[in-house]
Amino acid sequence: MNSAEAVSVLTELNRVYPHTREDMNFLKFENPFQILIMTILSAQTTDVTINGLRDELFSRYPDPQALAGADLREVERIIHPAGFYHTKARNIVGTARCLCERFGGEVPQTIAELVTLPGVGRKTANIVTNHAFGVADGVAVDTHVGRLSQRIGFSENMDPNKIEQDLMRLFPREWWGEINFLLISHGRAVCTAKRPACERCVIRDCCGAGCKDRAD
The missing domain is CATH 1.10.1670.10 (Helix-hairpin-Helix base-excision DNA repair enzymes (C-terminal))
Structure with missing residues (x-):
């Protein structure tokens, strides 16, 4: 073709x-931090599931600083419906820590930087750059x-x-x-x-x- x-x-x-x-945003988010975390969690589960746990997750951990200091077991409890919750909890807490330590608490805007975060591959990075920042680099x-x-x-x-x-x-x-x-x-x-x-x-x-x- x-x-x-x-x-x-x-x-x-x-x-x-x-x-x-x-309409292109199957995940319902309010800021770049939320779409980053939700996209990491969405692997091998449905958008409906992730949208369903969004409110509790971000009411407890509204920003990278809060999630970086979270108790891992509490995060696992909240995201349990997403499946693979042990790995996903480690990834999102690790990502939050990286955001705080390396990016000043902000979500980076390039694919090259995003893929250095735990649990982030090119698919997740492309979704974040496109939906959060309006940039389609892939x-x-x-x-x-x-x-x-x-x-x-x-x-x-x-x-x-x-x-x-x-x-x-x-x-x-x-x-x-x-x-x-x-x-x-x-x-x-x-x-x-x-x-x-x-x-x-x-x-x-x-x-x-x-x-x-x-x-x-």
Whole structure:
């Protein structure tokens, strides 16, 4: 698939899933610190779960300074619904300490700095820079983005970092900030992991997965 074809796919998805910038935030946050911590916690769980524990977490620990000094067991109790709570608690408390010790209590605004924090990879860093600071320096590749990128024909790679590089080469920079939202929306509504609903897919005719043949 060439760049023009790929852009036409996203253009159609953009028509089907109209949105404002605020709509693109599946996690409901109030500041860069919150979206950073919530995105770390969101690994291998749902946005609904993380949004559900947000109020208690940030009422107890409203800023990096408070979370840096938190009792680990209390943090584990609050974030228990998120799963993997031992590791996630260590990561968010460790991240808060790094913010205080190395970044003056502020969330850094570059991917290179963000990925030095505990529990932060390129996906999390891309989400933070895009949603908190309005800067798209890459593409956040989660399971939906990875799955649809392979099915549609945007990438033949399995590794999220390689998929991101493929997407960045394929799409003009002005699309980078939209890709995550559009592919997640389509992945949840139509192109699900277990059984894609190809018969009602608006990009069926240009999908590289051959779904159109199975649906006939």
